Amino acid sequence: MLQNDKIPVAIIGASGYTGLELIKILLNHPHFFVTVIAASEEGGTVDEIHPSLNALCDIKVTKADAKEIAKNAKLAFLALPHKTAMGFAKELLDLGVKVVDLSADYRLELETYEKFYCLHEDKDHLKEAVYGLPEFYKKDIKKSSLVANPGCYPTASLLGLLPFGDFIDENYPVFIDAKSGVSGAGKKCSQNTHFVTINENIFSYNPLLHRHSPEIAEKLLKIIKKDFEINFVPHLLPVSRGMLVSVYCVLKEEIEPLKYLEDFYKDEKFIRIRKNPVDIKSTAGTNFCDIFAKRNKKSLFISSSIDNLLRGASSQAVVNANLMCGFEEEVGIPVLAYVP
Numbered sequence: 001m002l003q004n005d006k007i008p009v010a011i012i013g014a015s016g017y018t019g020l021e022l023i024k025i026l027l028n029h030p031h032f033f034v035t036v037i038a039a040s041e042e043g044g045t046v047d048e049i050h051p052s053l054n055a056l057c058d059i060k061v062t063k064a065d066a067k068e069i070a071k072n073a074k075l076a077f078l079a080l081p082h083k084t085a086m087g088f089a090k091e092l093l094d095l096g097v098k099v100v101d102l103s104a105d106y107r108l109e110l111e112t113y114e115k116f117y118c119l120h121e122d123k124d125h126l127k128e129a130v131y132g133l134p135e136f137y138k139k140d141i142k143k144s145s146l147v148a149n150p151g152c153y154p155t156a157s158l159l160g161l162l163p164f165g166d167f168i169d170e171n172y173p174v175f176i177d178a179k180s181g182v183s184g185a186g187k188k189c190s191q192n193t194h195f196v197t198i199n200e201n202i203f204s205y206n207p208l209l210h211r212h213s214p215e216i217a218e219k220l221l222k223i224i225k226k227d228f229e230i231n232f233v234p235h236l237l238p239v240s241r242g243m244l245v246s247v248y249c250v251l252k253e254e255i256e257p258l259k260y261l262e263d264f265y266k267d268e269k270f271i272r273i274r275k276n277p278v279d280i281k282s283t284a285g286t287n288f289c290d291i292f293a294k295r296n297k298k299s300l301f302i303s304s305s306i307d308n309l310l311r312g313a314s315s316q317a318v319v320n321a322n323l324m325c326g327f328e329e330e331v332g333i334p335v336l337a338y339v340p
Contacts, residue, residue, distance in 0.1 A: 007325055010036035010069045010097075012088055013079035014061065017183050018102055020050050021314035022077050027057060029318070029332035031325070035072045038064035040084075066091035075325065077317055078102060083118050089146065090122040098145045098324055100132070100317045104211070106148035107131060112218055116211045132320040133158060134329060135268050136223055147320045150219075152312025153178050153212040153234060156245040158219055159271065159289045160304035163264040164249070164257070165224030168300070172250040173229040176216070180234065181241040181280070184308045198238050207233040241309050242280030247302040257293035257300060265291075269330050270311070270319070278305040285338035287315040310334065 011022050014037045023046065026034050034057075037046055042063040047053040049061065062068070066088055069076060075098040078085045085103035092099050104117060106129035113120055120126060130144040131137055133155065141147055150158070157176050161168075168174065179202070185193045192198065192205060213232040221227050237244075258273060265271040270287050278290040283305045290305045306312050319329045 006031055006033040007075060008033060008035040008073045009321070010034070010038060010073035010076040011079060012036075012038045012064050012069070012076055013040075014046060015039055015049050016079060016187050017309055018313040019079040020052075021309050022079060022317065023050070023053065023057060025315060025318050025332060025334065031327055031331060032075075032318075032321070034059060036062065036069050036076075038062050038069065040064060064088060066095060066097075070095035070097050073097060075100070075321055077321070079314075083121075086120065086122045086125075090125055093125055093146060098321075100147045100149055100320050100324070101129075102149045102313055102317055104151065104215075106146060107150060107154075107215055108218060112214050116214055131219065132316065133219075134316070134319055134323065135159065135265070135271065136162065138323060138329075141320055141323045142326070144324060147317075147324060149313065149317045149320060151212050151215060152180065152184055152243055152306065152308040153210070153232070153245070154215045154219065155312050155316065156243050156289065156304045156306045157212075157216050157232070157247065158223075159306075160245060160247050160291050160293075160302040161216075161220065161249075162223060163261055164251075164293075164300065164302070165220065165226050167251050167253060167255055168226070168228065169250045169252045169298070170226055170228060173231050175248040176230065176232045177246040177248070178232065178234045179237045179244045180308050181237055181239045181243065183241045184243070184312070185236065192236060198236060201238055202235055204233050204235045210234050237280075239280070241307055242284050243306050243308040243312060244278070244280050245302075245304045247300075247304075249300050249302075251295065251298040251300050254295065254298060257295055257302075261291055261293055270333075278303050280305050280307075281339055282337055283307050283311065285310065286335050287311045287319065287333045288335065288337075
């Protein structure tokens, strides 16, 4: 089971962008090695699915089977759609395999999940799941066997908003204007992601009704005990990757936001406080979240930037796996941006 003291891991659902990013990170990880890459159907090798991995990884893609995975891996990453993920997670956890789930299946309280997704089929493990936002749940993640990796929009939004929770006036709504690279919509083409639609264009989708809105509101309530009215509007950018979130809210008192952010996150390795407005290129290819904030009297503007595929999915998942397995969170995590 061990190769040079490395921990064997499985990736279930490797055909998408997040699966590819997981493979890229884990190929160079000093403490993990990939023993299983599985999908809904058996077929070919990884480099046939992802030609960019040619001559780098030719692991055979097998049909996902929890019992077989448990024989060959101690931890599994689930890069699967919601509902599908919980079926595999339940089996793997019962077989003693640790799980980092990148779907929405374990992120929310039961009532919230069933209102916005579907009936939950693993209520027992749902109670045990830890939300995988390391800056706020690090101690719990270290002791957990099941981590629910946050969505990209909630990650960028919460990391900007949470520090100011005690200072935001609950009598006013919070507006979140979020913009994502088109890779966040996944590989499957749709009218919105068709080249002629997205090229030289930008537009909102599901304004005020997006399923990540209740995730943001629920975690704000759970972590800082404040019930804010969240107005969340996502947009698609005509870029491959990256995410820019702009938050608008009202303060109860005047504070110096940048100084406060620097103090709040002073011990966090993957948070960078910027003195000028953030951009998406500086975080592309990394696990960093860059944050900027500025106020005009009691009006507060917060801006955060992440790579939607990495900090918003795959690299954050590996950070969580590091913590679950007793390693330093930064081990094997990409930090060099794709610049220029």
